[in-house]
Structures are given as C-alpha cells and as structure tokens.
Amino acid sequence: MKTKPPLWYTMQAVLSWVLEEIALVAVVLWLLPSLFNINIPLWGLAILMVALAAYSGVMYRVGRQTFFIKPKVAAENIIGSEGVVTRPVAPEGYVKVQGVLWKATCNEIELEMGDEVVVVGIEGLKLIVRLKERTVQDKKTS
Structure with a gap:
C-alpha cells in the first residue's frame, strides 16, 4: 500500500x-x-x-x-539472530549473520573461526556478539 x-x-x-x-x-x-x-x-x-x-x-x-522501500536490515531483525565466526573475534573480527558478513566484537572471550554466536547488540555498523550457549541436545550430538 x-x-x-x-x-x-x-x-x-x-x-x-x-x-x-x-x-x-x-x-x-x-x-x-x-x-x-x-x-x-x-x-x-x-x-x-x-x-x-x-x-x-x-x-x-x-x-x-x-x-x-522497506529497510533491508533493521536492528530489531538482527538482534537475537545466530551466526558463525568467519575470522577470529579477539576482540574484533568478522561473523556471517543472515548471509551477510559483518564486523563484530565480543568483550567476553575470544571467538575462533567456526564458533556459533548470537547477536546481542549493534554499535554503528558493528555487531556485538556472544558465544551461543550449547543446549543439552547440541552436546549429545557432538
């Protein structure tokens, strides 16, 4: 409309x-x-x-x-999304979220390539991520 x-x-x-x-x-x-x-x-x-x-x-x-035109990526759509680390995040690196490569930071721990992360915030064009908590089912399969 x-x-x-x-x-x-x-x-x-x-x-x-x-x-x-x-x-x-x-x-x-x-x-x-x-x-x-x-x-x-x-x-x-x-x-x-x-x-x-x-x-x-x-x-x-x-x-x-x-x-x-609807925005392609809005902050409320990205926060809570899961992604994968493509370059080590220590404390800054790159993650792929929703098929898009983003610069990311994590203040808690260093993240290695392949780690699964969750977006907890956005600071400008940089995502703030944390390590995805593994569920009991995830631990059984690995």
Whole structure:
C-alpha cells in the first residue's frame, strides 16, 4: 500500500525548484550578459525553465519512491539472530549473520573461526556478539 511522502519532502522539493528557477533567471538575464556578453532570447529562457521544471518533477518522483522501500536490515531483525565466526573475534573480527558478513566484537572471550554466536547488540555498523550457549541436545550430538 502506497502512502503519501512526508509533507516536509514535498515542501523542500517545491522550495528547491523555485530557488533553482530564480537562479536560472538570474544567470540568463544578468550574469551571462554582463560577464560574458552572451544574450539568450526570452524563448530560450522559457525552454530552459520548462526543462528544469520537468527535470525537477522527475527527480521528485524518483526520490519519493525511497519512502516506500522497506529497510533491508533493521536492528530489531538482527538482534537475537545466530551466526558463525568467519575470522577470529579477539576482540574484533568478522561473523556471517543472515548471509551477510559483518564486523563484530565480543568483550567476553575470544571467538575462533567456526564458533556459533548470537547477536546481542549493534554499535554503528558493528555487531556485538556472544558465544551461543550449547543446549543439552547440541552436546549429545557432538
């Protein structure tokens, strides 16, 4: 279900468009003739303004689509997930969680390659992990 983008986004887009049009008029009517002796006819200015308005409209629609994209990885989805150590974590290394390689840290113990871990937090783009506790069933199978 699509919803409208936030009001601030639309207001920013309109304000940007108006300021760009004003800047275009200032450049064409004042800057080019006075500094470079280039005179563009008014119909040329009108074409430039329409082209800029069309471009701004297309960019507004493209940018608006980003409000409807769901985040690929959210903190609440990662915390509690299990993963495997791919490079020793002592105290920093790399783990693979949900098929993605993450930089990770563990302050409790050093983790070796192949250890199973659980994500307990996120600090920026770094996962905070701990060693996965083995259940009785896991101990029997190994």
